[in-house]
Amino acid sequence: MNNTSIHLDIIGKIKTPWLTPENMPIQPTGAKNIKGTIELNSNYTAGLKNIDGFSHIILIYHLHLINEPKLEVVPFMDTESKGIFATRSPQRPNKLGFSIVEIERVIDNKIHVLHVDMINDSPLLDIKPFFEDFDNRFNTKKGWLANKTNLDKTNFKSDDRFK
Template sequence: MSYRPIGVIHSPFNEPKGVPIQPSAAKGVRGTVEVFPEYASGLKDIEGFSHIILIYHFHLVEPGKLLVRPYMDDEEHGVFATRAPSRPNPIGISIVRLTGVEGNMLQVEDIDIVDGTPLLDIKPYVPEFDIRDVERKGWLERNVHKLPEAKDDGRFVKG
């Protein structure tokens, strides 16, 4: 199995350290999504959506571990119970606001992604498909209040 990037994500963040850890903590942060020309026709009708889901490759992280200490907790958790970027398959997802389309360039807001990140796919965000009422939020229940101040501290960066 192999994937090839369909584009590259551009943001004001030059390195992982200091990046908001979720789009909801990156309100108003602007960026662009450059879709490579050979994939540009796949953008037809995307301007009709206010939000899109970006699927990307965490290209700057250490190889995945099964136990991680996530940004908003001091305890280790199984990687699949976290949103940590260092994963067996380092795939990220972010729901961002689509503010404009010019050819193969998408203007977005609420971006929490490092500049130069390889883009794997784009999907439209549709509340009727994507929102669920939940009963439990696991260990995050006691930590989700930390999100507005939480930033990447560099713990998962290659090096």
């Protein structure tokens, strides 16, 4: 199969307090208790049935402010260039982001969540339930991040390197 493009529907928007990338958290652990709202397009509301039984969800969204993807970047937690696929840099070829957030409550087509680390109005592409029995992995390798121990994960903020 040699398709060069795909079509994805935007199913909603992610509302957060982060209006610009500067100084926003780079991971949900750095956005402890920061509130946001998932506003699903009304034609997808039925898809939220039973989502309130989960404590966390995985959001897949478009990194809509990224102008130029790169294959090598200097990630936030290092000073040396790395391959884009060995980082969580937003300058990805397909501009896809994912975050695991905690559900606070669900009302109609809105999911109120905690620990938002994405820019306001990020186009939402998909929602998946987080299931700890399947989604957690232990005894894994950490690659170049292995020597990054005792990090203050709550204090990692973005800067202008990925504009």
